[in-house]
Amino acid sequence: MTPTVIRLSDISLAYDRHPAVHHLDGAFPFGSMTAVAGPNGAGKSTLLKALIGELPVRSGTIDLGALVPTDIGYLPQAAEIDRRFPLTVGETVLLGAWRQAGAFSAVSAKSALEAQRALAAVGLPDCERRSIGSLSAGQFQRVLFARLLLQDAKVLLLDEPFTAIDARTTRDLLALVQTWHREGRTVIAVLHDFEQIRANFPQTLLLAREPIAWGPTASTLTPANLLRAQAMAEGWDEDAQVCNARAVSAA
Amino acid sequence: MTIYHVLFAPFTDYGFLRRALVACVALGMGSGPVGVLLMLRRMSLVGDAMSHAVLPGAAVSFLIAGGLSLPAMGLGGLVAGLSVALLSGLVSRTTPLREDASFASFYLASLALGVLIVSLRGSNIDLLHVLFGTILAIDATALYFIGAITSFTVIVLAVIYRPLVVECFDPGFLRAVKGRGSLYHFIFLFLVVLNLVAGFQALGTLMAVGLMMLPAAVAQLWARTLPSMILIAAGTATLSGFVGLVVSFHLGFASGPTIILTASAIYAASLLLSPASAGRRLFPRPHLTG
Numbered sequence: 001m002t003p004t005v006i007r008l009s010d011i012s013l014a015y016d017r018h019p020a021v022h023h024l025d026g027a028f029p030f031g032s033m034t035a036v037a038g039p040n041g042a043g044k045s046t047l048l049k050a051l052i053g054e055l056p057v058r059s060g061t062i063d064l065g066a067l068v069p070t071d072i073g074y075l076p077q078a079a080e081i082d083r084r085f086p087l088t089v090g091e092t093v094l095l096g097a098w099r100q101a102g103a104f105s106a107v108s109a110k111s112a113l114e115a116q117r118a119l120a121a122v123g124l125p126d127c128e129r130r131s132i133g134s135l136s137a138g139q140f141q142r143v144l145f146a147r148l149l150l151q152d153a154k155v156l157l158l159d160e161p162f163t164a165i166d167a168r169t170t171r172d173l174l175a176l177v178q179t180w181h182r183e184g185r186t187v188i189a190v191l192h193d194f195e196q197i198r199a200n201f202p203q204t205l206l207l208a209r210e211p212i213a214w215g216p217t218a219s220t221l222t223p224a225n226l227l228r229a230q231a232m233a234e235g236w237d238e239d240a241q242v243c244n245a246r247a248v249s250a251a
Numbered sequence: 252m253t254i255y256h257v258l259f260a261p262f263t264d265y266g267f268l269r270r271a272l273v274a275c276v277a278l279g280m281g282s283g284p285v286g287v288l289l290m291l292r293r294m295s296l297v298g299d300a301m302s303h304a305v306l307p308g309a310a311v312s313f314l315i316a317g318g319l320s321l322p323a324m325g326l327g328g329l330v331a332g333l334s335v336a337l338l339s340g341l342v343s344r345t346t347p348l349r350e351d352a353s354f355a356s357f358y359l360a361s362l363a364l365g366v367l368i369v370s371l372r373g374s375n376i377d378l379l380h381v382l383f384g385t386i387l388a389i390d391a392t393a394l395y396f397i398g399a400i401t402s403f404t405v406i407v408l409a410v411i412y413r414p415l416v417v418e419c420f421d422p423g424f425l426r427a428v429k430g431r432g433s434l435y436h437f438i439f440l441f442l443v444v445l446n447l448v449a450g451f452q453a454l455g456t457l458m459a460v461g462l463m464m465l466p467a468a469v470a471q472l473w474a475r476t477l478p479s480m481i482l483i484a485a486g487t488a489t490l491s492g493f494v495g496l497v498v499s500f501h502l503g504f505a506s507g508p509t510i511i512l513t514a515s516a517i518y519a520a521s522l523l524l525s526p527a528s529a530g531r532r533l534f535p536r537p538h539l540t541g
Contacts, residue, residue: 052427069429076423085291085420086477095417098428103414131475 011060073153090128096150275492283484286467306365332444384455
């Protein structure tokens, strides 16, 4: 059995007590590459936010093992960052050196050089001095990937990394993700494109608030499972009762 | 009448104008940068709300100290401003109300309470002074007080610059690396209140925020990078103070409003002339080849 890097023990995550992720159990093996799929509102982003500790876990536990926060690289959804902010591309990428520089130390020449290389690797060489406001959505996504490269994280959490990104940029960035996988890093990505998942991601977690299926992609993304996911994701029950699945299963 | 007579003679002739000018320079150097960061955090109106929130604390100190004493009123204002900031933060975290909504509710209550307290004992003149400031009455004690706050602000901003900017730009990233974003957010709110308190005697509770937000707006129109924005904001605030004092001296206008109006005039000119301005839309330049 491969060692696990993140173990989820029966976790429930909720907004205003209504569960967004309901009784999810399982583990991400070390070095695995997992797609998190499911309809809108299925709790995919919520799960990633819980993994970085931004959302409290309502019940159950997330066991991060020996991981420390800087071991996890997180790519937020594109809409969550204000691109008109007066920063340069170089400054944005150098945030990836947070583990070395932290809040107060100087940025080393080594980190600056690595930032240059990271920018070249994502196809934006010599762009350090440009302001991020002058970039297109695709170019900005490349910058965020360069920041992830610099972070050198063991676990990468990508929230819809290819939404509103053109085919060529998607191909380039997907190749980068494949490289991370080959280097033995653990990748967890929220994705919507089933073809993309089938072609690139060995593992899939199909989520529709309840976990529908979790395992090898071919056996997870079956028509029957997708239909179930669609049906379960709809509706917000105003009069939902207090969940006592625990009590039932314990009885 | 030479340029010297117009621009410099008032300050060499009158000590109270010199002190007012030094106060403006100090206020500008502290409030300008704070205003830029406030605007980038999309908290422009929070600055406004905080300036009102300072009032009841200052009013209580005014009653206890029995007059306009900047250190006493500053301390009271600081306590009141921070309480409102903390309470609003608490309300927005525990109820569906957004932070701006809870700020708005608290500052309206604070403003009403402050005016009520001042009018209980003080005269209408006192109320006017508290609301609109008396920049020409600034004495040495007040000047040290303002200077100390500005120095403290600039040093603290320099120290927490990186985490604070990241917290404004991408709070999710800071949370992911456990960068203690809310700590820096709170230190920053503390600086906001502190600078409003510093601007209190000079410009009054209602207009102190003007020297914070107007220069910040000007800076955003002219600059593309954060350091240049901060420099432009500090420069604009200082220039507004100088020009405002000169104009108010020669034309016999009230100084505080003239300073804020000067800043507004610079803002209006920037709207027409700056690279990011409305004026450029009316007279577009031809586009480049690449």
